[in-house]
Amino acid sequence: AFTPFFILFMMAVQCWRRYEECVNTSIFSHSTINLFHFMTGVFVYSTFPLSILTQAIAPENNSGSIAMQISCQHILGFLLFCIASFTQRSTHKTLAELRLDNKTGKVKDLNHHVPKGWMFKHVSCPHYLCEIFIYCSFCLVDSFGSEILNYIFLFVIVNQIVAAHMNHTWYKKTFKYYPKDRKAIIPFIF
Template sequence: MDLISCYLLLVTGALSVACTMILWFPSTPSIVSGLTLYGKTTPAGDSMPLVQRVSVPKRWFTHFYILAVIWTGFWLEYALAVSYGYTSPTKWQTNALAVLTRTKPHYSWTTGMLALILIMIHVTRRCQESLFVSIFSNATMNVAHYVIGITHYIVLPLTVVSEMIGIASTRKMTSLNFDFLEITITQWAGVVIFLFCNWQQNSIAHRLASARRGATGLVHNYGHCVYRGGWFDYVSSPHFTFEVLIYLGLWLVLGVHAVTFKMLVMFVCVNQMFAAMITHRWYKANFKNYPPERRAIIPYVL
């Protein structure tokens, strides 16, 4: 098995075990909760000084997106340079990418470029929100979350370029041009889902930030409240719901044979599902009249 798949299986498995223990086994040692939860769901730090010592501000989420914009931008610029003949993949580069995923390069140039462009749109939006929209409290996350977050946004574009003809192979191509006519109906459906969910997630980010601002636009509190209206009437964490759909939309663009990206989608689904369930439980525990019909992440289901 290749390096990226091994890593994704490891973190997905560890996350699944830890969150299952937290949700369904009350006697789970507090150290497990301390190393798994973050933000408002983090247990009181006074009882876990070790966890506190390896914690960083949650606002450091911003670092993920700054890195993602730079890293994805690098691969887009490199792909354009290859397309215009300014450079070409070296044997060292293709061998390095082969270590990350042993799948034979199969994405066409159009599919690979379309996926990279969509990823760039997504991470740029998240970066802009994090820098100029989101209102972060003094909540923390432990360093393990920070490292996994950084790694996630390094891996994200690599799942595309490591299986992309023209970048992950030294084989000479007659044409490396983007062709709209090559995009299938399924891929267009994926693009629509991806862009719609990004739009909805952006609207939710503004909604969450506005709840912490007064009429003058100044921050007046860092607390939490029960949001009502829109998607919040159906699930506690619609931004988690749309995060899953964003990756599923991108999977439609890449296709069912996207071996490495499929593993990344699995990690995102597990991560967002458990995060939503834990957040949902926190809201129910902290707000007496929390709407009983509201679900965690999937309307009417979960």
């Protein structure tokens, strides 16, 4: 069955990219993550592959060569995945650059700053919106056919919207000059 293994490949790329960003791009402050939020993330990332593998061993009608199994959903889902991944990487780079000295390229401070430009003109947390689109791409590749994957996607939507709302509220409270028309996660809406 091509679909589950293609989704696992996409998730592996996502995990590798996020690891690489954490090691080579992000500049973390001294803030700490909520333990429940951390453990939830570990749980989701740990169980995601297992839930997809259950699809791979389930009886399926797909037969023939891989080329015969590739559908429009695979292509559209992978395209969405690539665009959302690239955009998320760009927003993480923008956030990291806020802590760099423009002349030396070295870390100048670990303070929080107001991000500007591109998607940050419209929302406080475009990287969270991209995360939603990344998980949407997994479901799209699967034609929204996996109940477990759909629940994971729903969890990601709720989790990212709540986190974006909390961050947006913090930005508005912390920075008096924060753009008033900027939304939390969905441009022009929320």
